[in-house]
Amino acid sequence: MAKSDDFLVGLEDSKPARNRNKFKKAAAQAHDILPRTLIETIIGAEGIAKISAHKTLCLVVEAPAADWVVPLWKSINEMGEWDFSICRSVASRGKAQDESTVEGLVKALGSGGRAVAISQSPKAVLPPALISAADMIVSLPAPTANVIGKTIEAVTGKLPESLPPTLAAGLGFDEIATCIRQNSTPAECVERLQRASASKRRVEHMGQDVPYVHELHGYGEAQTWALNLVEDLDAWRRGEISLHDIDRNVVLASAPGLGKTTFARSLARSTGLPLITTSVGAWFANSPGYLDSIIKQIDEVFASARAVAPAILFLDECDGIPSRETISPRGADWWLPVIGHLLTVLDGATSDTSNLVVVGATNYAEKLDPAIVRPGRLNRVITIPAPDxxxxxxxxxxxxxxxxxxxxxxxxxxxxxxxxxxxxxxxxxxxxxxxxxxxxxxxxxxxxxxxVPDDNRNPELLHRIAVHEAGHAVVGTSVKLGTVTSLTVIERGITGGLTRMDSEEWSITLASIERYVCHVLGGRAAEEAVLGSVGSGSGGDARSDLARATQVLGLVHLGIGMGATLRYHGNAEEVPQLLALNPAVAAKVEADLQRLYARALEICHGEIPVIKAVAKELAERRYLDGERYLEIVAETRSGAKSGVASHG
CATH class of the missing domain: 1.10.8.60 (Helicase, Ruva Protein; domain 3)
Structure with missing residues (x-):
């Protein structure tokens, strides 16, 4: 059978017809009995007979969760011959796949045949034409204690004496099926189910407010990975591939607030797997912080995940475990046993026998120990970009x-x-x-x-900020750093304005680095050229223009071998401290800053009409896209050539 999230089954007329009035008898195993019992409990023997007897029928079945889709599909295929059968738990990736599905449906129904489609979310996952064509839609809820009790009776030969109403609460299909075993007593089956359910106290269950993976926006490569994972897990459930074939363990990296936790919850809903969420911070918060207590926390988290596997283990703040490459000698004695133990536990959790998907998350990917993200453990880091x-x-x-x-x-x-x-x-x-x-x-x-709340800033201050941002754009364009995509003077926290450029990688050569620094210093240069004085907006913060320019030029001399020496002294974060300790290098950085600032200032003096025009409209509209910026530049220069004033 081809690897696909669709099952297209065309049965030849020469095949013997199956019994359409009752289920085919099979060995009393829970993975077979459980879906049959759920169907029979909901629609009854009359419903089954009705479905089996229809010569032409389009049946849509809504499964309780994604992990029920394949088992239910197998059971319903025992209810008679189906000319078209589709089993899908994730949305198709394009029109071509949906068109192929609809084509098969049309052929089957048009010739008076029978078609069945199963999904945990039919309206979101199946083609609309299939839903519209349905003669019957059967919605199957999660199994009640009564359904589970009948399954236990079918497998063990006896009905349990006691069936707690919350029996198997929160458990998925595979978890329920593996707890109900032949050669066990009904009481033993009930005990296993209760124990498995209790072990899921760490598990987060997804509600309807959590989007499916295919409904997410702005996740880039991470979304592609997740869609592949959902599809591959379906193939694994069908027995078509092994876990070894699935790329299922990664680290998600992004700036704060870009939705790493939301992504994990969406992945859990889309795969139908329980989500166990933990973090390095929680290990310390839930323990005294001693070495043995942290190791115990790690063991408990991974044991809880294994108890409910297949499952997703979401490890947040994984940069809280320091890299052995940067750890201080003073902290090594304490951290090395923790790091070593975590790596050992990860080896087990990411093995082919663990049935776990392990997803790490961090705001600082550069701080991770390389051994954590190597192939065979968490494999690699996927960066989530800022949304466009x-x-x-x-x-x-x-x-x-x-x-x-x-x-x-x-x-x-x-x-x-x-x-x-x-x-x-x-x-x-x-x-x-x-x-x-x-x-x-x-x-x-x-x-x-x-x-965009009302702006209560002084008009003079707002105008200065607009001139500053216009200077960034004009200088960046003049030195050919890249293309301006937007300018804004909308206040966001401590940021009074922002200019964005779609630029090539600027750190490849010394010339490209200097173009970048000119752009960064362009805001201050514009204030001096247009207003005759400079404000404090270029400095005062580690993320300010002056801080970034100093950091980049400091790296030229101290970290990337583009200065007078090849010796490596430190990384970008260490530049301020290194400059304070090395007056000679600090003097070189200062000379570079003055030289590049003079270049930016020269550009601004030559573009004063353009800077004024851009700043005027930016202050009025508070936002300019790249297209409008270029229009203003062209209009101003055209007006200057014709001797007509433009934009003030």
Whole structure:
């Protein structure tokens, strides 16, 4: 059978017909009995007979969860001959796959045949044409204690004396099936189910508010990996591939707030696997912090995951375990046993026999011990990028739900560029709060006010900030650093404005580094050239223009071998301290800063009309995209050539 998330089964007329009035008898094993019992309990013998007797029928079955899809598909295929059969737990990746599915459906039904489709979320996963064609839709809930009791009776020969109402609560199909065994007493089966259910106290269960992986926005390579994982796990459940063939262990890296936890929850819902969430910080919070207690916490977390496997283990803040390459000698005696133990446990958790998907998460991928992310453990680091305007529009729509239905969110998304999905969620909550206070439904202006609040800054300060950002754009363009994508003077925390450029990698050569530094210093140079004085906005913070320029030029002399010596002294974070200890190198960095600032200043003096025009419109509109920036530059230069003043 071809590897696919579809099962397309065309049965030849020459094959003997199966009994359509009852299930085919099979060995009393729970993985066979459990889905049959669930179906029979919900639709009864009459329902089964009705489905089996129909000569032409399109049946859609909604499974309780993704891990039930394949077992139910196998059972329903015992209810008679099906000319078309599809089993899918993840959305198709393109129109071609859906078109192929619909083509098979049309042929089967058009010739008076029978078709069945099974999914845990039919409306989201199956082609709309299939749902529209359904003669019967059967929705199967999670199994009750009664269903599990009948399954135990079928497997062991006896009904349990006691069936707690929450028996097997939170357990998936495989977990229930493996607890109900031949050659066991009913009481032993019940005890296993209760123990497995209790062990899931760490497990997070996904609700309908958690999106599926294919519904996520802005995750790039991480989303591609997750879609592949969902598909491969389905193939594994069907017995088509082994765990060894699945790329299932990675580390997600991003800036804070870009949705690593949301991604893990989405992955759990899409795969139908339980999610066990832990973090290095939690290991310390839940213990006295002694060496043996931390090791015990690690063992407990991984044991809990194994107890409910197949499952997803989400290890957040994994950079909290320091790298052995950078650990201080003073801390080595304490940390080395912890690191070694974690690596040993990871070896077991990522083996082919563990049935675990291990996903790490970090804001600082560069701090991870290389042994953690090597192939065979967590394999590699996947970086989640900051969402672009298209992704932000999707994130807004996701959080808005039914609010602002039909409204164009593209403008708000452009204004939100540079912010995270977490910030989008906060804006939507603020907009809903404003609407509630006004005792009405949400309006687009509520959301706009949350994203772009009123600016109470002094007009003179706002104009200076606009000149500063215009200087960054003009200098960056002049030195051919890249293409301006946006300018904004919308206040975000301590940031009064921001200019974004789509530039090539600037750290390859010394010339490209100097172009970057000119761009960074362009804001200060514009203030001096246009306003006759400079403000404090270029410095004062480790992320400021002066800090970045100093750091980059410091690396030229201290870390990347582009200065007078080849000796490596330290990394970017260590530059300020290294310069303080080395006056000779500090003097060289200062000379480079002065030289490149003079270059930026010269550019700004020659582009004063353009800087003024861009700053004027930026202060008024608060946001300019790259296209409008180029229009202003062209209009201003055209006006200057013709002797006509433009944009003030």
């Amino acid at each position: 305007s298209e992704a932000l529009a999707g994130i807004f729509r996701q959080h808005l739900g039914d609010d602002l239905a039909g409204e164009d969110l593209s403008q708000i998304a452009r204004l939100a560029v540079g912010n995270s999905g977490a910030q989008v969620a906060a804006w939507v909550k603020a907009a809903r709060r404003a609407a509630r206070s006004a005792k009405r439904g949400m309006l687009l202006r509520d959301l706009m006010q949350a994203v």
